[in-house]
Amino acid sequence: MQIPQKIAVVGSGLxxxxxxxxxxxxxxxxxxxxxxxxxxxxxxxxRSINLVMSHRGWKAMSDVGLDDxxxxxxxxxxxxxxxxxxxxxxYQYYGKDGEAIFSLSRGVLNRRMIDLAEAEGVxxxxxxxxxxxxxATATLHIxxxxxxxxxxxxxxxxxGADGAFSRIRHRMQRQSMFDYSQEFMxxxxxxxxxxxxxxxxxKIDQNSLHIWPRGNFMLMALANLDGSFTCTxxxxxxxxxxxxxxxxxxxxVDFFAHYFPDTAAVIPDLVEDFFKNPTSYLVMMKCFPxxxxxxxxxxxxxxxAIVPFYGHGMNAGFEDITVLFEMISKYGDDxxxxxxxxxxSRKPNADAIxxxxxxxxxxxxxKTADSNFLLQKKIEKWFSDKHPDKWMPLYSRVxxxxxxxxxxxxxxxxxxxxxxEVMQMPNIEEKWNSVEVENKIIDLLK
Amino acid sequence: MQIPQKIAVVGSGLxxxxxxxxxxxxxxxxxxxxxxxxxxxxxxxxRSINLVMSHRGWKAMSDVGLDDxxxxxxxxxxxxxxxxxxxxxxYQYYGKDGEAIFSLSRGVLNRRMIDLAEAEGVxxxxxxxxxxxxxATATLHIxxxxxxxxxxxxxxxxxGADGAFSRIRHRMQRQSMFDYSQEFMxxxxxxxxxxxxxxxxxKIDQNSLHIWPRGNFMLMALANLDGSFTCTxxxxxxxxxxxxxxxxxxxxVDFFAHYFPDTAAVIPDLVEDFFKNPTSYLVMMKCFPxxxxxxxxxxxxxxxAIVPFYGHGMNAGFEDITVLFEMISKYGDDxxxxxxxxxxSRKPNADAIxxxxxxxxxxxxxKTADSNFLLQKKIEKWFSDKHPDKWMPLYSRVxxxxxxxxxxxxxxxxxxxxxxEVMQMPNIEEKWNSVEVENKIIDLLK
Numbered sequence: 001m002q003i004p005q006k007i008a009v010v011g012s013g014l015x016x017x018x019x020x021x022x023x024x025x026x027x028x029x030x031x032x033x034x035x036x037x038x039x040x041x042x043x044x045x046x047r048s049i050n051l052v053m054s055h056r057g058w059k060a061m062s063d064v065g066l067d068d069x070x071x072x073x074x075x076x077x078x079x080x081x082x083x084x085x086x087x088x089x090x091y092q093y094y095g096k097d098g099e100a101i102f103s104l105s106r107g108v109l110n111r112r113m114i115d116l117a118e119a120e121g122v123x124x125x126x127x128x129x130x131x132x133x134x135x136a137t138a139t140l141h142i143x144x145x146x147x148x149x150x151x152x153x154x155x156x157x158x159x160g161a162d163g164a165f166s167r168i169r170h171r172m173q174r175q176s177m178f179d180y181s182q183e184f185m186x187x188x189x190x191x192x193x194x195x196x197x198x199x200x201x202x203k204i205d206q207n208s209l210h211i212w213p214r215g216n217f218m219l220m221a222l223a224n225l226d227g228s229f230t231c232t233x234x235x236x237x238x239x240x241x242x243x244x245x246x247x248x249x250x251x252x253v254d255f256f257a258h259y260f261p262d263t264a265a266v267i268p269d270l271v272e273d274f275f276k277n278p279t280s281y282l283v284m285m286k287c288f289p290x291x292x293x294x295x296x297x298x299x300x301x302x303x304x305a306i307v308p309f310y311g312h313g314m315n316a317g318f319e320d321i322t323v324l325f326e327m328i329s330k331y332g333d334d335x336x337x338x339x340x341x342x343x344x345s346r347k348p349n350a351d352a353i354x355x356x357x358x359x360x361x362x363x364x365x366x367k368t369a370d371s372n373f374l375l376q377k378k379i380e381k382w383f384s385d386k387h388p389d390k391w392m393p394l395y396s397r398v399x400x401x402x403x404x405x406x407x408x409x410x411x412x413x414x415x416x417x418x419x420x421e422v423m424q425m426p427n428i429e430e431k432w433n434s435v436e437v438e439n440k441i442i443d444l445l446k
Numbered sequence: 447m448q449i450p451q452k453i454a455v456v457g458s459g460l461x462x463x464x465x466x467x468x469x470x471x472x473x474x475x476x477x478x479x480x481x482x483x484x485x486x487x488x489x490x491x492x493r494s495i496n497l498v499m500s501h502r503g504w505k506a507m508s509d510v511g512l513d514d515x516x517x518x519x520x521x522x523x524x525x526x527x528x529x530x531x532x533x534x535x536x537y538q539y540y541g542k543d544g545e546a547i548f549s550l551s552r553g554v555l556n557r558r559m560i561d562l563a564e565a566e567g568v569x570x571x572x573x574x575x576x577x578x579x580x581x582a583t584a585t586l587h588i589x590x591x592x593x594x595x596x597x598x599x600x601x602x603x604x605x606g607a608d609g610a611f612s613r614i615r616h617r618m619q620r621q622s623m624f625d626y627s628q629e630f631m632x633x634x635x636x637x638x639x640x641x642x643x644x645x646x647x648x649k650i651d652q653n654s655l656h657i658w659p660r661g662n663f664m665l666m667a668l669a670n671l672d673g674s675f676t677c678t679x680x681x682x683x684x685x686x687x688x689x690x691x692x693x694x695x696x697x698x699v700d701f702f703a704h705y706f707p708d709t710a711a712v713i714p715d716l717v718e719d720f721f722k723n724p725t726s727y728l729v730m731m732k733c734f735p736x737x738x739x740x741x742x743x744x745x746x747x748x749x750x751a752i753v754p755f756y757g758h759g760m761n762a763g764f765e766d767i768t769v770l771f772e773m774i775s776k777y778g779d780d781x782x783x784x785x786x787x788x789x790x791s792r793k794p795n796a797d798a799i800x801x802x803x804x805x806x807x808x809x810x811x812x813k814t815a816d817s818n819f820l821l822q823k824k825i826e827k828w829f830s831d832k833h834p835d836k837w838m839p840l841y842s843r844v845x846x847x848x849x850x851x852x853x854x855x856x857x858x859x860x861x862x863x864x865x866x867e868v869m870q871m872p873n874i875e876e877k878w879n880s881v882e883v884e885n886k887i888i889d890l891l892k
Contacts, residue, residue, distance in 0.1 A: 147596075173628075176727050181627035182619075281622050 001027045003333045005156040008033060008140055010130050010168055014051075014106075015300030015317035016161030017113040020122040021064055022321055023159075026328065030122045031155075033140070038126040040111045048191060050222035050230040051109065052077065052101040052209070052311035054399040060318035063325075066116060073112060074102030075223045081208035082368045087262055091208070092368065092377060095400050096385065100207070101311065103222040105230065133158055133171050135292040157335065160298040161317075164285050164305035169298055178287065185282040185307060187361065188243055189234045192219075192273050194266045196227025203266045204229070211364055212260050217241050218365040219260055231267065234365065243279050282307050284354060290343040294335035297342065299324070304350035309360035310398065316353050316405070320346055352405035356398060356412075376419050379432050383441055390445060391415070418444040447473045449779050451602040454479060454586055456576050456614055460497075460552075461746030461763035462607030463559040466568040467510055468767055469605075472774065476568045477601075479586070484572040486557045494637060496668035496676040497555065498523065498547040498655070498757035500845040506764035509771075512562060519558060520548030521669045527654035528814045533708055537654070538814065538823060541846050542831065546653070547757065549668040551676065579604055579617050581738040603781065606744045610731050610751035615744055624733065631728040631753060633807065634689055635680045638665075638719050640712045642673025649712045650675070657810055658706050663687050664811040665706055677713065680811065689725050728753050730800055736789040740781035743788070745770070750796035755806035756844065762799050762851070766792055798851035802844060802858075822865050825878050829887055836891060837861070864890040 005028045009016045012034035020030045053061075053074060061067040078100040082090040094101065114124065131150060132141040138158045143150035160168025173180050194203055204210060206223040217235030224230060236242040241259075246252045249271050256263060256270060263270075285305035291297040300317030323345050327338040367373035377393070384391040394412035397403050422428065422440060431437060451474045455462045458480035466476045499507075499520060507513040524546040528536040540547065560570065577596060578587040584604045589596035606614025610628075619626050640649055650656060652669040663681030670676060682688040687705075692698045695717050702709060702716060709716075731751035737743040746763030769791050773784040813819040823839070830837040840858035843849050868874065868886060877883060 150593075177630045179629050181629075183625050183627075184623045 002328065004028055006154075007031070007157045007159065008138070008153065008155040009159045009161055010034075010133075010140070011160070011162035011166075011300075011302070012036075012039070012110075012114060012124060012126070013161060013163060013300070014110055014113060014314050015321065016159070017110070017117050017122075018060065018064075018318060019159060019161055019299060019321050019324075021066070021113075021117050021120050022325055024117070024120045024122050025064060032117070032122060032124045033128045033130050033142075034124070034126050035129040036126065038114070038124070039107060040114060048106045048230065049189065049232045049308050050224070051104045051106055051314050052222070053104055054101045054311065054315050055401060056312075056319040056322070057315040059402060060322045063322065066113075069116065070104075070109065070112065071102065073108055073225060074104045075206055075225065076100035077103050077207055077209050077222070079208050080368060081205055081210045083210060083212045083260075083262060084369060085212075085214065085259060085261075090368075090374065092374065093381075095396050096381075099396070099400050101209075101399060103209075103224070105224050108225070130162070130167055133160075133168050133296060135171060135175075135296050138295040157294070158296045160296065160302045161300050163301045164283055166298065166302035168296065169287060169302050172289075172292060172296070172298070173287070178289065180287045181285065183284045185284070186236050186238070187217075187234055188237050188279045188281055189232050190243070190274065190279050191277050192231035192233060192267055193269060194221060194229035194231055195268065200227045202227050202229070211368055212263070213365050213367075213369040214241070214259050215366050215369075219263070220364070229266075234361070237279070246274070249275075284358065286351065286354065288343070288347055290347070291339035294339060297324075297339050303343075303346075304354060306350075306354045306357045307361065308357070309364055310353065310357040312353050312357060312398065316350060319349075349405040352409040353398070356394075356405065356409055372423065375429060375432060376423055379422060379428075379437065380415070380419065382433050383438065386438065387442075390442070448774065450474055452600075453477070453603045453605065454584070454599065454601040455605045455607055456480075456579075456586070457606070457608035457612075457746075457748070458482075458485070458556075458560060458570060458572070459607060459609060459746070460556055460559060460760050461767065462605070463556070463563050463568075464506060464510075464764060465605060465607055465745060465767050465770075467512070467559075467563050467566050468771055470563070470566045470568050471510060478563070478568060478570045479574045479576050479588075480570070480572050481575040482572065484560070484570070485553060486560060494552045494676065495635065495678045495754050496670070497550045497552050497760050498668070499550055500547045500757065500761050501847060502758075502765040502768070503761040505848060506768045509768065512559075515562065516550075516555065516558065517548065519554055519671060520550045521652055521671065522546035523549050523653055523655050523668070525654050526814060527651055527656045529656060529658045529706075529708060530815060531658075531660065531705060531707075536814075536820065538820065539827075541842050542827075545842070545846050547655075547845060549655075549670070551670050554671070576608070576613055579606075579614050579742060581617060581621075581742050584741040603740070604742045606742065606748045607746050609747045610729055612744065612748035614742065615733060615748050618735075618738060618742070618744070619733070624735065626733045627731065629730045631730070632682050632684075633663075633680055634683050634725045634727055635678050636689070636720060636725050637723050638677035638679060638713055639715060640667060640675035640677055641714065646673045648673050648675070657814055658709070659811050659813075659815040660687070660705050661812050661815075665709070666810070675712075680807070683725070692720070695721075730804065732797065732800065734789070734793055736793070737785035740785060743770075743785050749789075749792075750800060752796075752800045752803045753807065754803070755810055756799065756803040758799050758803060758844065762796060765795075795851040798855040799844070802840075802851065802855055818869065821875060821878060822869055825868060825874075825883065826861070826865065828879050829884065832884065833888075836888070 007023050007028045007030050009020050009032045012032050016032055020032050023030045058067050061070055078094055078098055080092040128142055130140050130142050131146055138155045140153040141150040142153055160166050162168055172178055197203055202223055210221040212219040219231060219233050221229040221231040238244045246255055252274055283305055284307060290303045299320045306313055324342045327341045331337045380393045384393055397408035418441060421444060453469050453474045453476050455466050455478045458478050462478055466478050469476045504513050507516055524540055524544055526538040574588055576586050576588050577592050584601045586599040587596040588599055606612050608614055618624055643649055648669055656667040658665040665677060665679050667675040667677040684690045692701055698717060698720055729751055730753055736749045745766045752759055770788045773787045777783045826839045830839055843854035864887060867890060
């Protein structure tokens with residue numbers, strides 16, 4: 001337990017809420033502010049991509065004993081189901097021995113976590129708009145509008161868990177020596193929907209992450225508890241095969257019939273959903289530092305917004321909390337050191353998962369449709385099963401281990417160089433599981 | 447001439463003022479706003495690095511007939527004077543046949559240009575603080591303080607020439623699909639001063655850019671008209687040989703005596719200037735897009751702030767104006783196309799000069815003290831003199847030509863690969879101007 005502090009967490013999203021629980025357990029007074037209404041009282045909007053919880057997320061959950069509670073609302077996903085354009089379906093398992101990620105609906109998870117946080121004694125203030133922060137004194141400035149009257153709220157510490165467009169970071173950004181970048185992807189996304197069968201069962205396999213990889217665009221689907229799937233269409237805003245092109249009903253229907261023929265049976269409201277739901281942006285945001293003295297710290301998307309293609313936005317944010325509390329157990333009430341060690345430890349890992357996530361779009365949208373890529377993954381899995389001490393595939397390092405992301409990225413690049421050589425071996429498709437290939441990999445690993 | 451517009455230029459710096467002159471010549475009503483007092487009425491602060499005007503800057507000046515006027519207040523600089531630690535002095539000429547850049551004091555130049563702009567009929571509004579802009583209507587929001595009352599100023603177009611921390615860009619940055627980055631260098635700078643001799647002459651050669659290269663830090667000096675020099679000490683904020691270390695008078699004096707022994711005779715007020723003048727930051731800023739419909743455009747540092755090591759911040763900003771007016775002569779009153787072609791044309795070149803400038807710190811602070819580097823430059827110059835059709839050194843492309851920066855960078859990288867091979871030739875230091883070397887370069891160019 002630390003010396004009790006009065007702490008404000010700005011943002012009642014997943015990271016803000018879990019952080020609040022952690023802080024409350026340390027004996028602090030914790031107030032969570034959010035500019036939006038209580039998500040438990042409103043219908044969740046049609047612009048979400050389903051989340052996947054993996055090892056790092058579960059670690060942060062289980063350290064405060066919440067993992068069992070959350071597992072109840074998740075669906076295990078142990079493989080990719082790859083829908084080729086000719087109707088063929090391939091499966092690619094993520095790990096071994098049934099290792100799985102968990103599909104979670106963002107709205108359901110967030111509501112449940114706010115309930116859990118309130119039960120712990122965290123106080124929530126919804127519809128409270130924080131516009132600015134005085135960094136040196138951890139003072140929040142709150143008001144109805146940006147140009148209207150503001151009042152001050154005084155705290156000992158402020159955490160900015162207010163997402164990719166964080167107002168807390170916005171103030172930090174106006175200081176000298178604050179590095180910052182925001183980069184919008186040329187690819188946007190739109191939510192679509194596969195409803196449940198009349199009996200509440202899933203129309204397609206619930207334990208797969210479904211991908212329809214089509215090169216520069218793709219469709220994916222993740223199961224919900226109620227039998228439905230949240231689908232996401234990722235495609236460029238402009239150019240060939242883009243949102244810009246799909247302007248009218250006829251074009252849209254033709255496009256789906258051509259590229260995603262097997263979805264006709266399962267997405268009944270394609271036209272309505274497509275034109276009703278917004279086309280959303282994807283942004284990558286990086287910054288440094290993440291903290292101001294012992295007063296203010298950024299966490300989650302507010303400090304490192306990434307693209308969703310590795311399914312690690314939430315997991316990386318939850319791992320921020322794990323590392324922050326490792327520093328708290330190490331440094332007690334020395335918050336200056338806690339903050340400084342926290343940002344030093346997390347920054348290279350946030351950069352690494354940003355890079356891994358960016359690369360994974362091409363893996364999902366293009367490579368999963370490529371038989372060479374699938375063969376390479378098969379060889380890696382075969383070798384890894386035989387020599388688990390010598391080879392853990394990159395996806396497993398990132399998703400089923402707690403190895404720092406930056407190490408996973410570096411080792412993954414090294415492994416990829418080896419696999420490039422292996423894939424060049426003559427007749428590799430025939431002798432992929434031969435002693436020759438095995439020895440070649442062992443040699444290259446030396 | 448275009449259809450007359452009511453145009454606001456935010457920022458009365460060098461780019462804003464020259465842009466205002468160009469716009470006025472087109473027949474527009476031009477108002478220039480600046481949050482600061484009229485620079486002609488105040489003493490110029492001790493945080494400036496002298497400017498150098500080179501070919502691109504002169505081109506923008508001469509297109510409106512102002513080059514002769516400005517040349518009067520500049521001092522030609524045709525070489526680097528490299529002061530080694532042992533007291534040895536080397537010279538490295540920039541171009542051929544007396545090609546020179548011109549040293550200009552920022553304050554003197556800016557005052558002169560505001561005079562010239564007023565003479566053209568441009569109206570200046572100093573001490574006017576623009577806090578925000580409504581992009582869709584080119585409306586400026588002006589007031590005493592950021593949180594106080596604002597009033598609106600309506601224009602047909604707004605140009606943001608308000609520098610690296612532009613408020614106009616700040617508003618654009620809050621839009622979707624606006625890419626932005628700011629990166630602070632680990633190196634800061636401090637202005638120092640070499641006064642004139644009692645008779646008004648210069649204490650050291652006025653036609654040289656003086657460098658004291660010392661690896662991770664350096665001192666440089668550029669001449670002023672009044673016989674003085676503006677000196678700039680560039681060094682890291684922290685670590686070995688850093689501003690952090692030079693905390694007291696004794697340490698400072700020892701440091702200069704050790705590293706810059708020949709400055710003792712010419713910098714009499716070292717201690718006073720050092721502790722009086724601020725240590726300033728260097729920031730690199732990139733963004734895109736630079737324009738909003740046909741209403742708002744960024745220009746100069748507001749759209750591409752670079753580090754000063756190539757001496758091209760002003761020149762790149764002036765070239766923005768040249769290109770903008772090329773588009774105006776091409777597209778007449780079609781401002782949407784003018785803005786769009788302007789940003790498309792300039793963005794890759796702004797990125798290229800940013801990269802060239804970043805690299806040049808190492809060239810100036812480290813390589814100019816390296817005999818191999820000086821030999822390489824000597825070979826390039828010798829070969830270029832013999833084969834002017836085959837080889838123009840990178841510095842000349844950037845500084846004494848109008849070749850787009852992005853092309854100069856690409857060709858420079860290609861030339862550098864060639865020179866790496868040439869420098870590997872056995873006994874190159876003896877046979878540097880031999881037929882063998884000449885033929886080798888000709889071969890590698892093929």
